Amino acid sequence: MxxxxxxxxxxxxxxxxxxxxxxxxxxxxxxxxxxxxxxxxxxxxxxxxxxxxxxxxxxxxxxxxxxxxxxxxxxxxxxxxxxxxxxxxxxxxxxxxxxxxxxxDVDPATxxxxxxxxxxxxxxxxxxxxxxxxxxxxxxxxxxxxxxxxxxxxxxxxxxxxxxxxxxxxxxxxxxxxxxxxxxxxxxxxxxxxxxxxxxxxxxxxxxxxxxxxxxxxxxxxxxxxxxxxxxxxxxxxxxxxxxxxxxRTLREDNQRRRDLAAGYRSRLSGVGDLVLPAEPANRRSVYHLFVLRTRHRDGLLAHLRDAGIGAGVHYPIPLHLQPAYASLGHRPGDLPATEAWARECLSLPIYPELPDEHLETVAAEVRRYFETAG
Missing domain, CATH: 3.40.640.10 (Type I PLP-dependent aspartate aminotransferase-like (Major domain))
Known part of the structure; x- marks a missing residue:
């Protein structure tokens, strides 16, 4: 684990x-x-x-x-x-x-x-x-x-x-x-x-x-x-x-804790490497089920975090239009370019109400370390 x-x-x-x-x-x-x-x-x-x-x-x-x-x-x-x-x-x-x-296809920003x-x-x-x-x-x-x-x-x-x-x-x-x-x-x-x-x-x-x-x-x-x-x-x-x-009974406070953790990631990861942080449109308030970054170096960052004992994930690496189950619909790579870019670049960091602040610090530090060492 x-x-x-x-x-x-x-x-x-x-x-x-x-x-x-x-x-x-x-x-x-x-x-x-x-x-x-x-x-x-x-x-x-x-x-x-x-x-x-x-x-x-x-x-x-x-x-x-x-x-x-x-x-x-x-x-x-x-x-x-x-x-x-x-x-x-x-x-x-x-x-x-x-x-x-x-x-x-999807909005490139969200x-x-x-x-x-x-x-x-x-x-x-x-x-x-x-x-x-x-x-x-x-x-x-x-x-x-x-x-x-x-x-x-x-x-x-x-x-x-x-x-x-x-x-x-x-x-x-x-x-x-x-x-x-x-x-x-x-x-x-x-x-x-x-x-x-x-x-x-x-x-x-x-x-x-x-x-x-x-x-x-x-x-x-x-x-x-x-x-x-x-x-x-x-x-x-x-x-x-x-x-x-x-x-x-505790869902409201749990969601607020997720928002606080998301703000913590933002303050620590803004401007790091080529990271694109989750969009926050003014008229929409997320409950941060996941905290998803985008980077062209997704696979390298994912391997680095897992080597450091951090359970990062990918949601979702294979778009639905390119899933084998839907091959009969005849889609090909390039049909939905924004979707395919998200699939290549998205990376989920740990976020849940019980996540200790010190663990968030560790995750953010390892993300920064990857980009510092990757050059």
Whole structure:
């Protein structure tokens, strides 16, 4: 294990165990493992946190996207716009439903879906799924306007952005997952709000959509043995809901700690080598799920940090349009140049609320040392 890991789940558990363990013991004692009361309690609390009327707990972030697309009627013959610089789970549900992902290039500054790239395909797509990459909201006003003008639903992939904020010109603030028709969240263990396994949620202020997604997640049923539609086995486990409910109580302060750590990296790495630090648009407030640098010397810096016992990572080295799984779409290198540049140059540094200040100092010092010695 790295001396300074990229993510430290053990430290997170130690800090939250006083709240998690009693919640889990209660579930075990009541033996309501499927759709126990903790699921509804967490859904209500998470909807309030996000600023939506409804939240539906589901089995994973991937399931959240899948159920959302299905609820909107996406199917064979449709195309769905997704960015090419993201985890494959953004695109997989499109394929499962028989539709085709329309990969869109990204903004060179942020790595998120480029509004100009979306504009070129908006007339051909059935839905738009932008990703709030690394915890920074996408340009929601620009992308939202394109989707509204085209009459296309906007589904926010907020898997990395629990609590991230977008500020409108009038000063009003909307949280990730509350802007579009639907928001999709992952609670994978390493996320800002992480479960003890796979878990996810869908947020929406549309009661009809919430009911449809809830029904689809539970075998399409309207009563124990009556199934209105063919559905899926994609419910949120009660144990995971109990864990998430306990950890949600500190999410605001945890996100602030991430912002403080990001500011610490900025102050120590500004002007170092050819590093490009994460963008901070004035109208978007990141929750720094990841702190991602860019450098033409990515592979050398990555090797140096790992040799020093620092768990740096790469998110994501192979763009979706060049993945073997999507070779049938016929893309070639050079098709989406901004995406491909991000894939070559991005490097993630350790960032999590439990990261000690002295470890941040060590990471920053090793980054500086690499550029000093590399010349």
């Amino acid at each position: 790295s001396r300074i890991p990229l993510v430290d789940l053990a430290a997170s558990y130690d800090r939250h165990r006083h709240a998690i363990e009693p919640a889990v013991r209660t579930v075990l004692a009541e033996t309501r493992f499927i759709l126990g009361r903790e699921v509804g309690e967490f859904e209500a609390a998470f909807a309030e946190f996000c600023g939506t009327r409804h939240a539906v707990g589901v089995s994973s972030g991937t399931a959240a996207i899948h159920l959302s697309l299905a609820a909107l009627g996406v199917g064979p013959g449709d195309e769905v716009a997704v960015p090419a610089h993201t985890f494959v789970a953004t695109a997989e549900p499109v394929t499962w439903l028989g539709a085709r992902p329309r990969f869109v 790595g998120s879906m480029d509004p100009d790239g979306l504009k070129a395909v908006i007339d051909r797509v059935r839905a738009v799924v932008p990703v709030h990459l690394y915890g920074l909201p996408v340009d929601l006003d620009a992308i939202g306007a394109l989707a509204r003008d085209a009459g296309v639903p906007l589904i926010e992939d907020a898997a990395q952005a629990h609590g991230a904020e977008f500020v409108h010109d009038d000063g009003s603030v909307v949280r990730a997952g509350a802007y579009g028709r639907i928001g999709c969240f992952s609670f994978y263990p390493g996320k800002n709000l992480g479960a003890f396994g796979d878990a996810g949620a869908v947020t929406t202020s549309d009661p009809t959509l919430a009911d449809t997604i809830r029904r689809l997640s539970d075998h399409g049923r309207v009563s124990k043995y009556e199934h209105l539609t063919v559905g899926y086995a994609a419910r949120l486990d009660t144990l995971q809901a109990a864990v998430l409910g306990a950890k949600l």
